[in-house]
Amino acid sequence: MENKPYVIGLDLGGTNSVFGIVDAEANVIVSTSIRTAEQNDVEVYIDNCCKALAPLIEKVGGIDKIKGMGIGAPNGNFYTGNIELAPNLPWKGIVPLSKLFHERLGIPVVLTNDANAAAIGEMTFGVAKGMKNFIMLTLGTGVGSGIVVNGELVYGCDGFAGELGHVIVDRSPEARLCGCGRRGCLETYCSATGVARTAREFLSKRSDDSELRKMPMEDITSKDVSIAAEHGDRLAQDVYKFTGELLGRSCANFTAFCSPEAYVFFGGLTKAGNLIMDPIKEAYEANVQNIFKGKAKMLISQLDDAQAAVLGAAALAWKM
């Protein structure tokens, strides 16, 4: 066996690109980061990445010690290795990111979207270790998902499968407008921005007191709602109840698809703990078909927030 005890994980976000050199036991040996934003020329971006990586690679004993590189990126396509039409990245169109890194580093490079990388991270290092069937839901600015069936990520015919944030959960004409151009997507309700939207709606519709009324309505973020809810603010708690119920009902439908052993939740909204998890569990069990009742576990990711995305990208490289 070759002695290649490490992989490089890259969590490529709209603001920053975070690198870690990771061993097979999920230890991040060394890490660094550079800005993604404003790096409009992808060749320059790759240059900067390689410059930032060089001392890290040297520290672990050179490129010969590294098995490969995994990248988690918005709109990353596992099949092509391209980033395709990512609205929040500085590069337009189709960017052959895997190929560009491979040419520069000379090691195998594999890429997928951030939520899929998160799912692979959970399966390799996290609460889904050993599971063959589970659904990862990342509740951040948007709602992302990674679906594992028969031990494999679901990529579909084109590499774009697993877009559960864009399942339409409200077909009424007044359903919320989504960034994807349609109305009623799960993401418009169950993301951080969705929670803030719900809070503003509740504040407009209801007349009960709430500490959220002390701030300008447009400034309210999901974090404000979370803090108010922790203080016992009833309206803020109801926002989480509403969000959790919708998630639980939606998961009940997802189960009809692939009957997962578990749902793994990750991201800012999970910080609300039982305030969101209890309504998820209740609504799930109340809405799921009888044959599935009491089966799926509802789990919160236990991976360190700051490292989870890099670990997911690294896990992708380990799975090569």
Place this chain on the structure above:
Amino acid sequence: MENKPYVIGLDLGGTNSVFGIVDAEANVIVSTSIRTAEQNDVEVYIDNCCKALAPLIEKVGGIDKIKGMGIGAPNGNFYTGNIELAPNLPWKGIVPLSKLFHERLGIPVVLTNDANAAAIGEMTFGVAKGMKNFIMLTLGTGVGSGIVVNGELVYGCDGFAGELGHVIVDRSPEARLCGCGRRGCLETYCSATGVARTAREFLSKRSDDSELRKMPMEDITSKDVSIAAEHGDRLAQDVYKFTGELLGRSCANFTAFCSPEAYVFFGGLTKAGNLIMDPIKEAYEANVQNIFKGKAKMLISQLDDAQAAVLGAAALAWKM
């Protein structure tokens, strides 16, 4: 290589059990059937099956020529080989059908639910040949589904995955009651019984003329609706339009899950041809996320109605 050129396929339905001995090119060499209904003792049922099979097995050269047996049955569980709590079969509780046949015939026996068998049939012998990602929807008395991801059937953690007929598509309080005890399942709208229900609703709500008004409302079946629609009856055609639109919108959500190369439709409702397929395609393209537009094929099964279920069961045996 052993010379075992045949498998036995069993399409186990609530009324009849149909057997075929099938070769690897989907030729049904010999076939027979017995009654399932009223066979309350499963041991007697197995006896009768074996008696009916004996001359068929002899005709193809004896049991040594047979690689195995595949069974498609309602509530059949691939993992356990059991039929579990099937409401429309004469046996209550859990029936170890694979084991019982294996003990009697001495060949490997594998079992799955009828819609999964249909999907395997399409993948092996039908319009989905060579596809790694597709969704089979059987539009009969109920709505069944078989989902293929990465070339494998999706069974989930418990063997019950792929229940798309029980995805809830209408959450309004007046949504239709489903046999599963919940409201608003796809099956209550897009099955043969759903079509008849829609026709009755339209006849009650609307005042325009329709040949369906000539018969007692309670007697209307999907077949009557189909015949009227073929005659150009506007109300009957609108029933298919409504049904197809709901199917198309639902498929748009399913695509967010697994981005299939194709949807394969099978069963009575597909006889309406373009009357149902056009609204499916239109609603699908209008509702699916941009990145998936124009990708999924909407196909009607081309397998012979009378043989499709047996071929599916046989294909399951070939895949062993």
